[in-house]
Amino acid sequence: MIAERFKYTMLLASLPPHAPDLLSTTQTPVSRIQLDKRLALLDARDAEDLQRIETLLHWSHVGMGTDEEIVRKSHEMLELINDDFLKNLIRWRLELRTLVSALRKRHAGMPAPEKNTFAGFGKWPFFIARNWHEPDFGIAHLLPWLPQARELVAQNKSYELEKLLLNLVWQHCAREGSQHYFDFPAVVIYVLRWNVINRWANYNAANAIERFDQLVDAELQDFMLDFGRI
């Protein structure tokens, strides 16, 4: 038992800690190359599990196919993960995506799904299909963030929505990780939080580039106006 709880003490002690607040973070605490070097200390079984988890949560895995196919494939991969705690952690994340996809589909004007036909994870597809026309699918009392997410989808504020969702994932990982210090779930939570920071930092970079372009355009216009006067 002690061996399992402290299996990856060296690996985790060799990684810099994450900042407590996601939104004030501007870069990942360690590069992906360095992280992968440290992750080489994982044993084969855990390395496979981590790869499955990252594949499941990475958008490139979604690929082409119907929603039903994607959900079926994801369920199959989820079942291959050896640790129940990690299965639940990933299932929570996939349920979150199910809810956001429902909000987006409804906002896009898609018709209500027939009974029990909404493709997704966990218990929510049943409520989504049954309460399609209710603002928060009748589950806002269980998920306090849902009304805010619905508002942001309705206002097409993708950046704010992403900020809300990433912060939600960040907080959830922090909460779940509070009982795991040096075991395999702690490694997975570290990597998941690293991915969240990476996404957030990239959003910031994209924003910075966009702002830079706007400034350059504005300056060019001023320059052209000035040049025109000459």
Next chain:
Amino acid sequence: MTEFIVIFLGWMGLFAPMALGAIGSMIGCTVAGQAAIGAMLDSEGGYGRYVGVSAMPSSQVVYGIVIMFTLNRTITAEIAPSIFAIGILSGLALMLSAIYQGQCCASAIHAVKAKPEVFGLSIAPASIVEGFAVFAFIFALVLAGGIPQT
């Protein structure tokens, strides 16, 4: 036969503080040592601190040796039960304290790596665990003094 078992248990009790203390120290130092090695990979200095903290759980084996020598006497059926009880229970206390102290030390090293200024405070939990090991050690010695020499 019964006397043989009683004397056998007496010998077990005699060696238990040393053996169990050693097992605890091995596990504790391993856990804390791994954290120290990991921290060295991610920091530019303070290596001596990490190694020093990781050695904290080694004191339990020393307490175990002292208890063993204090209990050491010719084992007879009359004194074997008391040696067994003091030896096994003090050994278990030392073993568990070393294991949990190792975990405290690993966490302390992990914290100090990120915030060197909390070094003193971060080893306080490990020191408190050490205090409990010292209680077990001292009172084992006090009780051992009451066992008659044969």
